[in-house]
Amino acid sequence: MLISDTHLHSFFSSDSEASMEDMILQGISLGLRTLCFTEHYDHDFPVTDDGLDFQLDFDAYHNMFLQMKEKYASQIELLHGIELGVQKHSGPALINFYSKIGGRYDFIINSCHLVDGVDPYEKMFFETHTPEEGVRRYFESILDNLKVYPYFQTAGHLDYICRYIPEPRPEFHYEEYADVLDEILKLLISSGKALEVNTAGLKKGLPWPNPHMDILKRYRALGGELITIGSDAHRPEDMAYAFDRLPDILAEAGFQYYALYRDQKPELIPID
Ligand SMILES: [Zn+2]
Ligand SMILES: [Zn+2]
Numbered sequence: 345m346l347i348s349d350t351h352l353h354s355f356f357s358s359d360s361e362a363s364m365e366d367m368i369l370q371g372i373s374l375g376l377r378t379l380c381f382t383e384h385y386d387h388d389f390p391v392t393d394d395g396l397d398f399q400l401d402f403d404a405y406h407n408m409f410l411q412m413k414e415k416y417a418s419q420i421e422l423l424h425g426i427e428l429g430v431q432k433h434s435g436p437a438l439i440n441f442y443s444k445i446g447g448r449y450d451f452i453i454n455s456c457h458l459v460d461g462v463d464p465y466e467k468m469f470f471e472t473h474t475p476e477e478g479v480r481r482y483f484e485s486i487l488d489n490l491k492v493y494p495y496f497q498t499a500g501h502l503d504y505i506c507r508y509i510p511e512p513r514p515e516f517h518y519e520e521y522a523d524v525l526d527e528i529l530k531l532l533i534s535s536g537k538a539l540e541v542n543t544a545g546l547k548k549g550l551p552w553p554n555p556h557m558d559i560l561k562r563y564r565a566l567g568g569e570l571i572t573i574g575s576d577a578h579r580p581e582d583m584a585y586a587f588d589r590l591p592d593i594l595a596e597a598g599f600q601y602y603a604l605y606r607d608q609k610p611e612l613i614p615i616d
Contacts, residue, residue, distance in 0.1 A: 351574020386429030
């Protein structure tokens with residue numbers, strides 16, 4: 345049983361309405377031992393038609409987190425994280441953010457939510473890109489992002505874009521993107537970063553979590569050892585989604601441990 349969910353959102357994220365307390369109570373009822381909230385902060389996000397801007401009230405989040413951590417200290421471990429949406433031009437702004445308050449977080453996820461300023465979640469993205477072009481451009485963006493912003497622990501949902509390819513989805517073949525993916529994975533490994541296994545992929549109908557099994561296997565084959573686990577839940581009922589399927593998936597990919605970060609340092613926990 346995997347007992348930590350380290351990718352969670354509450355209403356401090358633009359796209360969640362869940363209270364932090366409801367998420368915590370669900371975590372307790374699921375028997376989880378550790379939760380890490382990772383609220384969205386996307387530097388320079390183009391505001392959506394629904395008015396979502398993915399900015400974060402850092403201090404309100406911090407204060408509520410500390411209050412909840414103290415209130416539930418005897419029942420569940422709560423960790424303070426953040427999911428940064430990075431773009432190529434975000435480096436200086438995010439490094440500035442980190443130098444001011446980055447030290448308060450246990451865990452920082454480096455995620456890519458935009459390709460050339462457009463969220464592939466938006467329908468127009470795949471109206472102007474073939475699946476192959478879109479996916480390649482997404483991976484190229486991740487590679488840029490990893491180079492411009494170094495203060496993070498894990499690379500979030502590495503093939504997030506695959507959730508949004510319209511049906512019929514072509515099968516994913518690592519070889520088609522091996523040049524850029526190998527570069528991403530080698531960079532993560534050489535800089536001691538983890539790769540996230542995000543079960544929202546399964547939730548959204550992909551046959552694998554994000555990323556695809558072939559990416560997980562390749563990361564392992566290249567020497568990657570650090571993986572982090574999260575459901576990316578934005579509401580209580582999605583917490584720890586499909587965690588019962590992860591031990592087999594992770595064993596097949598060659599992993600025996602996952603990493604749990606406190607104060608940005610990993611503890612390796614056996615997967616059983
Ligand atoms: Zn994300
Ligand atoms: Zn997320």
